[in-house]
Amino acid sequence: MGDVAARFAEIVGEHNLLSGAQVGEDYARDESLTCEPRKPAYVAKPGAAEEVAALLKTAAEHGIPVTARGSGSGLSGAARPREDGLLVSFERMHAVLEIDADNQVAVVQPGVTLTELDEQTAAAGLAYTVYPGELSASVGGNVGTNAGGMRAVKYGVTRNNVVGLQAVLPTGEIIRTGGKTSKISTGYDLTQLIIGSEGTLALATEVIVKLHPRLAHSATLLAPFNDLDQVVRAVPKVISGGLEPNILEYIDNLTMAAISYNEKLSLGIPDEVRDATQAYLVVGLENRDGDRLDGDVERAGELLGELGATDVYVLDGGSARKLIEAREKAFWTAKSSGADDVIDVVVPRSEMPGFLAKVRELATAAESGAIGCGHAGDGNVHLAIFCKDPEKRHRLLHDIFAAGMAAGGAISGEHGIGQAKKDHYVELEDPAKLELLKRIKQAFDPRGILNPGVLFD
Amino acid sequence: MGDVAARFAEIVGEHNLLSGAQVGEDYARDESLTCEPRKPAYVAKPGAAEEVAALLKTAAEHGIPVTARGSGSGLSGAARPREDGLLVSFERMHAVLEIDADNQVAVVQPGVTLTELDEQTAAAGLAYTVYPGELSASVGGNVGTNAGGMRAVKYGVTRNNVVGLQAVLPTGEIIRTGGKTSKISTGYDLTQLIIGSEGTLALATEVIVKLHPRLAHSATLLAPFNDLDQVVRAVPKVISGGLEPNILEYIDNLTMAAISYNEKLSLGIPDEVRDATQAYLVVGLENRDGDRLDGDVERAGELLGELGATDVYVLDGGSARKLIEAREKAFWTAKSSGADDVIDVVVPRSEMPGFLAKVRELATAAESGAIGCGHAGDGNVHLAIFCKDPEKRHRLLHDIFAAGMAAGGAISGEHGIGQAKKDHYVELEDPAKLELLKRIKQAFDPRGILNPGVLFD
Ligand SMILES: Cc1cc2nc3c(=O)[nH]c(=O)nc-3n(C[C@H](O)[C@H](O)[C@H](O)COP(=O)(O)OP(=O)(O)OC[C@H]3O[C@@H](n4cnc5c(N)ncnc54)[C@H](O)[C@@H]3O)c2cc1C
Numbered sequence: 053m054g055d056v057a058a059r060f061a062e063i064v065g066e067h068n069l070l071s072g073a074q075v076g077e078d079y080a081r082d083e084s085l086t087c088e089p090r091k092p093a094y095v096a097k098p099g100a101a102e103e104v105a106a107l108l109k110t111a112a113e114h115g116i117p118v119t120a121r122g123s124g125s126g127l128s129g130a131a132r133p134r135e136d137g138l139l140v141s142f143e144r145m146h147a148v149l150e151i152d153a154d155n156q157v158a159v160v161q162p163g164v165t166l167t168e169l170d171e172q173t174a175a176a177g178l179a180y181t182v183y184p185g186e187l188s189a190s191v192g193g194n195v196g197t198n199a200g201g202m203r204a205v206k207y208g209v210t211r212n213n214v215v216g217l218q219a220v221l222p223t224g225e226i227i228r229t230g231g232k233t234s235k236i237s238t239g240y241d242l243t244q245l246i247i248g249s250e251g252t253l254a255l256a257t258e259v260i261v262k263l264h265p266r267l268a269h270s271a272t273l274l275a276p277f278n279d280l281d282q283v284v285r286a287v288p289k290v291i292s293g294g295l296e297p298n299i300l301e302y303i304d305n306l307t308m309a310a311i312s313y314n315e316k317l318s319l320g321i322p323d324e325v326r327d328a329t330q331a332y333l334v335v336g337l338e339n340r341d342g343d344r345l346d347g348d349v350e351r352a353g354e355l356l357g358e359l360g361a362t363d364v365y366v367l368d369g370g371s372a373r374k375l376i377e378a379r380e381k382a383f384w385t386a387k388s389s390g391a392d393d394v395i396d397v398v399v400p401r402s403e404m405p406g407f408l409a410k411v412r413e414l415a416t417a418a419e420s421g422a423i424g425c426g427h428a429g430d431g432n433v434h435l436a437i438f439c440k441d442p443e444k445r446h447r448l449l450h451d452i453f454a455a456g457m458a459a460g461g462a463i464s465g466e467h468g469i470g471q472a473k474k475d476h477y478v479e480l481e482d483p484a485k486l487e488l489l490k491r492i493k494q495a496f497d498p499r500g501i502l503n504p505g506v507l508f509d
Numbered sequence: 510m511g512d513v514a515a516r517f518a519e520i521v522g523e524h525n526l527l528s529g530a531q532v533g534e535d536y537a538r539d540e541s542l543t544c545e546p547r548k549p550a551y552v553a554k555p556g557a558a559e560e561v562a563a564l565l566k567t568a569a570e571h572g573i574p575v576t577a578r579g580s581g582s583g584l585s586g587a588a589r590p591r592e593d594g595l596l597v598s599f600e601r602m603h604a605v606l607e608i609d610a611d612n613q614v615a616v617v618q619p620g621v622t623l624t625e626l627d628e629q630t631a632a633a634g635l636a637y638t639v640y641p642g643e644l645s646a647s648v649g650g651n652v653g654t655n656a657g658g659m660r661a662v663k664y665g666v667t668r669n670n671v672v673g674l675q676a677v678l679p680t681g682e683i684i685r686t687g688g689k690t691s692k693i694s695t696g697y698d699l700t701q702l703i704i705g706s707e708g709t710l711a712l713a714t715e716v717i718v719k720l721h722p723r724l725a726h727s728a729t730l731l732a733p734f735n736d737l738d739q740v741v742r743a744v745p746k747v748i749s750g751g752l753e754p755n756i757l758e759y760i761d762n763l764t765m766a767a768i769s770y771n772e773k774l775s776l777g778i779p780d781e782v783r784d785a786t787q788a789y790l791v792v793g794l795e796n797r798d799g800d801r802l803d804g805d806v807e808r809a810g811e812l813l814g815e816l817g818a819t820d821v822y823v824l825d826g827g828s829a830r831k832l833i834e835a836r837e838k839a840f841w842t843a844k845s846s847g848a849d850d851v852i853d854v855v856v857p858r859s860e861m862p863g864f865l866a867k868v869r870e871l872a873t874a875a876e877s878g879a880i881g882c883g884h885a886g887d888g889n890v891h892l893a894i895f896c897k898d899p900e901k902r903h904r905l906l907h908d909i910f911a912a913g914m915a916a917g918g919a920i921s922g923e924h925g926i927g928q929a930k931k932d933h934y935v936e937l938e939d940p941a942k943l944e945l946l947k948r949i950k951q952a953f954d955p956r957g958i959l960n961p962g963v964l965f966d
Pocket residue numbers: 082083119120121122123124125126127130131142162183184185186188189190191192193194195196197198199200201202249250251254255256257380381382383384466467503
């Protein structure tokens with residue numbers, strides 16, 4: 053063990069420092085389909101902010117790159133460490149420190165998983181309403197990627213639900229940002245700057261998240277449409293109808309077939325309806341009051357009919373849960389179907405029809421496949437890309453990203469840029485913005501130790 | 510006219526450049542009670558982003574400090590220009606460029622006032638739901654201060670309602686951040702960083718704001734309490750009750766007396782109730798459906814009774830409007846009553862009772878007065894400070910701010926730091942954070958031309 057390793061081990065305790073052959077495969081990767089696994093030189097599992105600070109100081113002294121890892125469920129390779137680097141795994145820091153019902157916030161350690169947090173908030177009648185598809189993800193990882201998920205259409209993404217942080221700067225200081233209050237006008241908002249920075253600016257060691265009352269009544273509607281364009285055109289109308297859906301997803305017919313098959317999902321849709329369907333809209337509604345919910349379900353049904361749905365199914369609890377779970381597993385379905393990449397371009401929701409038409413055109417021209425589903429309420433289009441040739445795929449992705457940006461959107465709505473999409477980002481982003489981002493990075497991290505090679509070089 | 514003035518005039522047109530005696534008194538100040546007016550050397554009124562960019566480039570070349578001005582209604586002296594400086598007034602850039610109902614956003618120029626925006630969104634059945642007390646304020650100024658206001662308890666502050674910007678960097682580039690979508694995970698969030706930066710990082714030349722459906726039905730409840738502590742203790746319960754109030758204000762008895770007197774407000778509260786009252790809670794409710802609203806009003810009434818209200822008045826539309834307007838004018842009432850400063854500390858809402866007790870104690874010890882009202886739902890305590898002696902007042906404010914921070918809050922919830930509270934901010938803020946903020950400032954503004962002397966030196 054070298055000098056540095058000895059120092060790291062001293063900081064976190066010997067059992068919590070892995071190096072060489074002790075480093076398991078899992079630490080070499082996240083769930084990105086395109087980033088090759090790469091084992092780090094060291095894995096440290098700190099137990100407290102002070103240990104994280106000491107690790108970063110030591111790393112800075114020795115010029116060792118540092119990558120933070122939550123649960124490694126990210127889809128952009130942002131938690132994939134450097135070969136010569138230190139991976140800081142937050143797996144031991146997973147306590148829910150406080151559930152504060154009066155201020156409707158929880159204070160948690162970054163390694164807590166969404167499943168763990170959900171269990172503990174449920175006991176208090178509250179909920180942390182950011183539900184990305186993978187609930188083994190950690191809150192720290194969510195902060196890293198600004199995670200979204202299905203409920204974002206009603207509750208917003210991580211950015212809208214985190215009000216404060218304790219964070220360690222790459223220069224070794226421990227700072228606190230924000231607090232148990234949702235408004236502050238006192239200096240630049242460091243909470244917001246750190247959220248979505250993919251572990252490149254600071255490491256979160258405590259997170260204050262907003263909680264909402266857990267509503268007792270919910271319903272899920274499934275509406276088949278004969279035309280994908282009609283589905284996405286319906287989306288703005290459902291939103292402006294004022295029903296405040298907490299889920300508004302589209303699923304194209306191929307994706308529905310694949311997830312139904314993989315997850316043995318049977319929704320009782322007659323064959324003739326299914327065969328004529330090009331895409332589905334899934335609408336989730338919830339209310340604290342059962343009667344109000346019933347009223348909303350009725351209105352939503354009427355509205356969907358007016359908007360061109362060929363039928364509307366109100367799913368029973370079991371089927372609804374299964375459909376949502378299957379939808380959440382769409383990534384695994386895509387992966388097992390041999391998808392070569394999975395992306396999540398975001399566009400203004402009114403631009404989805406045009407954007408999807410453009411995607412079809414580009415994919416056809418590239419003799420490739422692009423099928424998908426997405427958080428339609430947010431204009432977040434998740435596409436599984438089938439295109440084996442790396443160069444051809446790079447060009448196709450480039451064109452799809454450029455089309456999304458031209459429509460007023462961005463390369464990623466919630467998965468982030470990481471290492472997987474960095475080349476595209478650097479090619480397509482406004483150079484003036486990129487330079488500014490680099491100067492901000494420099495302001496936080498003069499030695500450049502935090503996640504080098506993520507976002508930009 | 511000097512060289513620089515000639516260049517400025519060339520950029521914006523001669524009629525739109527004022528200097529020397531042409532510069533009116535109003536440009537010398539905002540509404541801060543403690544910052545002496547100070548006329549700038551030049552006032553430029555650009556008509557387009559390109560002109561703003563050219564102004565900033567010229568100013569940077571000549572090392573001329575630049576202050577942005579919206580409507581000058583700020584309360585922290587952040588729009589008070591430098592004597593040797595250029596004031597960029599956005600008064601000519603006040604168009605609503607687009608109301609996009611499908612994406613529920615509006616694209617506006619920064620100089621548009623909230624009154625103007627409200628009129629135009631109303632016509633589309635939509636609303637921009639950030640309503641600080643002063644509706645002559647501009648959206649650009651709101652971005653500068655991260656303005657809040659009464660509706661923030663339901664809809665959030667400016668930060669939660671602005672999804673994109675066009676902005677001019679002090680280095681002269683025009684960038685676009687965010688977009689017509691409420692989620693993006695593509696690089697650091699510059700929108701959020703610029704919001705609340707009080708004109709020190711970049712100047713907004715276009716703002717994309719979220720809109721919400723304008724709900725048809727609303728009601729206002731007024732609940733007197735015999736004990737201020739009870740009022741503020743009731744606040745978390747009203748929120749967790751799930752009624753989603755869009756207004757949740759407390760008004761102490763002295764402030765209520767003053768605003769009632771000044772605004773000739775008569776709410777029909779019997780004398781004996783009024784005389785026993787120490788403070789009032791104002792609860793606003795709204796719904797798209799009249800019956801649902803009625804149900805909520807009933808529940809809210811019961812709840813307030815249980816929480817200790819001595820009575821609950823459901824105000825008729827006219828009285829409700831008058832009360833809200835009077836509350837919004839509390840600042841003018843404080844000013845005309847001879848208040849020496851007005852501050853807006855924010856604390857976690859559960860900490861309000863303790864914080865207010867501490868304030869009373871500090872004010873009594875300093876033989877000074879501190880009375881107020883506030884956005885109780887957010888823990889935002891607005892206090893009028895009566896203390897003539899500047900040194901004594903500085904110490905009192907210092908202690909009040911420190912108490913707010915110790916309670917987990919911050920110096921300002923929505924008014925900002927500006928020049929008025931800079932000394933306190935610099936004294937009380939964590940030095941590591943302050944250094945980081947300065948490095949971020951440097952990353953944006955290497956020449957230090959944007960609003961020097963605001964936030965920190
Ligand atoms: C099946 C499946 C479905 C998914 N569905 C969604 C979805 O609907 N919406 C969505 O947004 N995402 C989705 N994801 C992606 C993933 O779950 C999210 O990106 C999640 O935020 C990652 O959390 P993690 O703990 O696994 O983070 P990791 O992958 O470990 O790390 C993600 C990033 O955060 C950084 N990071 C980790 N911890 C910290 C910390 N404490 N401080 C600072 N930075 C840190 C890492 O360095 C890295 O840059 C899905 C993934 C899968 C596999």
